[in-house]
Amino acid sequence: MPKPVGAITRGTTGANRLRRADRWLAAVHGRVLRAADRPLVVDLGYGASHTTTLELFERLRAIRPDVEVVGIEIDPARVALARPYEREGLSFRLGGFELPVARPPDVVRAFNVLRQYGEADAWHYWDLLTGRLAPGGVLVEGTCSETGHRAVWVGLDGSGPRTLTFSARFDAFERPSDLADRLPKTLIHRNVPGERVHAFLKDFDHAWAVSAPYGAHGLRQRWLASVGVLSARWPVPRTPPLGGRARWRLGELTLPWDALG
Numbered sequence: 001m002p003k004p005v006g007a008i009t010r011g012t013t014g015a016n017r018l019r020r021a022d023r024w025l026a027a028v029h030g031r032v033l034r035a036a037d038r039p040l041v042v043d044l045g046y047g048a049s050h051t052t053t054l055e056l057f058e059r060l061r062a063i064r065p066d067v068e069v070v071g072i073e074i075d076p077a078r079v080a081l082a083r084p085y086e087r088e089g090l091s092f093r094l095g096g097f098e099l100p101v102a103r104p105p106d107v108v109r110a111f112n113v114l115r116q117y118g119e120a121d122a123w124h125y126w127d128l129l130t131g132r133l134a135p136g137g138v139l140v141e142g143t144c145s146e147t148g149h150r151a152v153w154v155g156l157d158g159s160g161p162r163t164l165t166f167s168a169r170f171d172a173f174e175r176p177s178d179l180a181d182r183l184p185k186t187l188i189h190r191n192v193p194g195e196r197v198h199a200f201l202k203d204f205d206h207a208w209a210v211s212a213p214y215g216a217h218g219l220r221q222r223w224l225a226s227v228g229v230l231s232a233r234w235p236v237p238r239t240p241p242l243g244g245r246a247r248w249r250l251g252e253l254t255l256p257w258d259a260l261g
């Protein structure tokens with residue numbers, strides 16, 4: 001077997017850490033799985049435990065009962081640890097960015113993997129991974145805090161990055177720009193004056209500040225009001241699956257990548 005592409009990095013993970021991204025994936029891209037003949041999902045770099053891959057499997061089986069999920073890890077010891085948890089439709093194998101699976105995956109989730117590489121590598125591996133997707137497939141690449149209460153992820157298809165999503169528990173930040181430390185590797189160095197992502201986070205903080213009175217009805221109402229303020233200046237999708245109250249009320253906000261990247 002050829003050497004897996006990539007490098008072993010820290011294996012930090014935790015139960016329910018990726019719940020926010022899984023929920024978004026199921027709601028926004030569930031149709032990709034529903035439409036596929038034999039839906040295949042890869043969880044790339046699942047870390048020191050099989051837990052988040054098993055959670056992804058269970059969440060996606062709820063919307064497509066025959067979905068197959070393959071956890072891929074570059075650390076052979078972590079593959080050995082996960083193997084006892086295999087079951088029908090869920091398997092674990094050694095590999096890297098080359099994605100050693102039998103057919104192009106419909107979905108690839110890679111969380112807290114690329115942040116441990118350089119910025120140039122991150123762009124390169126985006127290309128490599130999206131080039132391996134089945135037609136209409138999606139890569140969800142993101143970063144989150146240790147508990148998963150603050151997360152940012154990018155949705156990519158065969159033509160590149162398409163969406164950027166911010167997601168946070170309402171008690172896990174003081175102002176929206178606190179999420180900047182979870183920006184993808186390809187954007188984090190661009191969070192400086194003069195760059196769009198910086199202007200956006202500044203506007204988001206302003207929208208949050210002027211929406212403070214809505215906090216009397218709870219932070220969810222304040223978030224919803226902030227999104228309303230932001231929508232006047234930024235192309236916030238306002239209808240499902242990417243936008244609308246049902247998504248925003250979760251402490252989530254998705255924008256087209258082109259608006260920020």
Ligand SMILES: C[S@@+](CC[C@H](N)C(=O)[O-])C[C@H]1O[C@@H](n2cnc3c(N)ncnc32)[C@H](O)[C@@H]1O
Pocket residue numbers: 005006007008009010011012013014017018044045046047048052072073074075078095096097110111112113
């Ligand atoms: C920080 S853990 C993330 C675990 C899990 N995805 C999460 O978010 O909780 C990153 C894992 O990715 C693995 N990894 C890094 N580069 C990889 C690659 N190219 N292919 C497969 N796994 C990789 C590392 O060995 C490590 O176990």
